[in-house]
Amino acid sequence: GAGVSQSPRYKVAKRGQDVALRCDPISGHVSLFWYQQALGQGPEFLTYFQNEAQLDKSGLPSDRFFAERPEGSVSTLKIQRTQQEDSAVYLCASSPRQETQYFGPGTRLLVL
Amino acid sequence: AQSVSQHNHHVILSEAASLELGCNYSYGGTVNLFWYVQYPGQHLQLLLKYFSGDPLVKGIKGFEAEFIKSKFSFNLRKPSVQWSDTAEYFCAVNALTGGFKTIFGAGTRLFVKA
Numbered sequence: 001g002a003g004v005s006q007s008p009r010y011k012v013a014k015r016g017q018d019v020a021l022r023c024d025p026i027s028g029h030v031s032l033f034w035y036q037q038a039l040g041q042g043p044e045f046l047t048y049f050q051n052e053a054q055l056d057k058s059g060l061p062s063d064r065f066f067a068e069r070p071e072g073s074v075s076t077l078k079i080q081r082t083q084q085e086d087s088a089v090y091l092c093a094s095s096p097r098q099e100t101q102y103f104g105p106g107t108r109l110l111v112l
Numbered sequence: 113a114q115s116v117s118q119h120n121h122h123v124i125l126s127e128a129a130s131l132e133l134g135c136n137y138s139y140g141g142t143v144n145l146f147w148y149v150q151y152p153g154q155h156l157q158l159l160l161k162y163f164s165g166d167p168l169v170k171g172i173k174g175f176e177a178e179f180i181k182s183k184f185s186f187n188l189r190k191p192s193v194q195w196s197d198t199a200e201y202f203c204a205v206n207a208l209t210g211g212f213k214t215i216f217g218a219g220t221r222l223f224v225k226a
């Protein structure tokens with residue numbers, strides 16, 4: 001079956017620009033996670049949704065980061081006024097409950 | 113705060129050599145433990161997991177890991193590696209009382225020489 005998909009796969013933004021990253025989870029998966037992965041590091045937790053409810057956003061690094069999942073399926077991670085330190089791979093993962101996570105290919109964001 | 117430490121950032125082995133990748137975590141409570149693998153050009157995928165029960169866990173492709181609670185460790189092993197095991201390996205921990213956050217280690221890049 002179809003896995004987790006993310007778009008765009010690559011995004012180049014000028015500093016100060018807003019970006020929106022999309023995640024399509026596996027159909028029927030209740031849980032959705034966003035991670036940020038800097039070069040040479042492991043994924044760092046950003047936020048978690050259970051259906052449409054954002055139950056944990058403790059990993060969002062600043063108020064410039066915002067995530068939503070309004071209908072409990074597709075999710076969007078928005079970064080306002082991007083800065084160079086936001087350059088990273090943004091990973092989305094979904095899970096039928098809260099155990100094994102199925103990862104998407106990631107969106108590689110480069111802020112110039 | 114929870115953290116996960118992977119001892120080696122880069123490992124180079126010849127085919128048929130034995131593999132052990134170290135993973136230690138810092139959290140005193142009950143945890144779920146994972147090893148994920150990322151093959152070149154592919155997504156992160158689950159290799160194996162430990163929730164409870166037998167501390168020796170077997171995963172896909174001949175990998176196994178042992179949970180030693182007293183050492184806060186969850187080391188990954190494989191008796192004989194193959195060239196196709198070349199990948200990056202991530203250890204991850206989810207504390208059952210820590211909300212939904214999963215903490216990943218920095219990863220170990222394994223290169224297996226044919």
